[in-house]
Amino acid sequence: MQINFAKMSGAGNDFIVIDTMQQPVNLTEPQILSLCTRRTGIGADGLILVESSETLDFSMRYYNADGKPGSMCGNGGRCAAYFAYTTGISGKTASFQANGDHYNAWITDIECVKLKMTVPDDFRSNFYANGFSCHFVNTGSPHTIIYTEELDTFNVExxxxxxxxxxxxxxxxxNVNFLEVTGPDTLSVRTFERGVEAETLACGTGAVAAALMSYKLEKVSSTSIRVTVRSGDTLHVDFSDDMKEVFLSGPAKVVYTGTVNV
Incomplete structure (x- = not known):
């Protein structure tokens, strides 16, 4: 089976994106794992299937690099929206479904996408895991948060x-996020991602979790937070004071397109 794909990057989070509206695709878990494996496959943090939707512009189905279905991926959602825009599936405003939730996205500039997130839940603070003081929030994916003042040298793996x-x-x-507060409206974050089983260069839902928890704990004072991720890129997290309206913005681009035999 020959498959057309796009390789995309969302602030360093990289994805294989496939338009199933143009080609029927039925991939097994081992096949997805093989495609996402670096050096021997295309290599990616995850795989996204852009599928048809009866009521919205498209539906996004996300798989982790291990080949298993994943929870919401914020950078993946932004990349899917930019892919839909570049291929004519949607315009500069897109509405799509992922994991049963409705998402809206906007192309705000060249290779820049803003995504409205779901309302966060399951906030937990000040518990210990493996000797670390932790906090937790679900932002579409589960995220544990640990603060450090030595982020650059921290053994994230x-x-x-x-x-x-x-x-x-x-x-x-x-997912596990290690944070350093760098200002009243700035954070630096490194993330160990579930399903990738390694540190990634960025994590969208992790950046959102970091910003919301830091505001809730009064470690930052703004509802507009700039989050620097491992790639060196900056993600922007904007939210209402009650955290009912949450937006994730940042870079999303097509790195290359190609075909692969599976």
Missing amino acids: NAGSAIRNNSTLFPEGT
């Missing part, structure tokens, strides 16, 4: 893996 696999606290796993 070891600590992140241990907490992600703490089945007592997180039976379904968790």
Whole structure:
């Protein structure tokens, strides 16, 4: 089976994006894992299927790099919206469905997308996991948050893996974000992602979780937060004081297009 695809990057989070409206695609878990594996496959943090929708512009189906269905991916959603815009599926404003939720996105500039997120829930603060003081919030995906003043040298892989696999606290796993507060409206974040099982260069739902939790804990004072991710890019998280309206903005671009035999 030959598949047309786009390789996309959302602030360093990279994805394989496939338009199933133009070509029927039925991939198995091992095939998705193979495609996402770096060096031997295309290589990506995840795979996105852009599918038809009866009521919205499209539907987004997301798979983690391990081949398993994933929860919401904020940068993936922004990339899917930009892909839909560049291929004519939608205009500069897009409405799509992902994991049963309705999302709106706007192309705000060249290779820049703003996405309205779902209302966050399950806020938890000040608990311990694997020796670390932690906080937790679900922003469409589960996120554990740990603050540090030594982010650049922090061993994200070891600590992140241990907490992600703490089945007592997180039976379904968790993403783990390590944060450094750098100003009243700025954060730096490194994320160990569930499903990738490694640190990624960016995480959209993680940036949102970092901004919301930092505001809730009064570590930042603004409802417009700039979040610097591992790639060096900046994601913008804007939200209402009650956190009922939350938006994620940042870069999204097509790196290249191609075909692959599966």
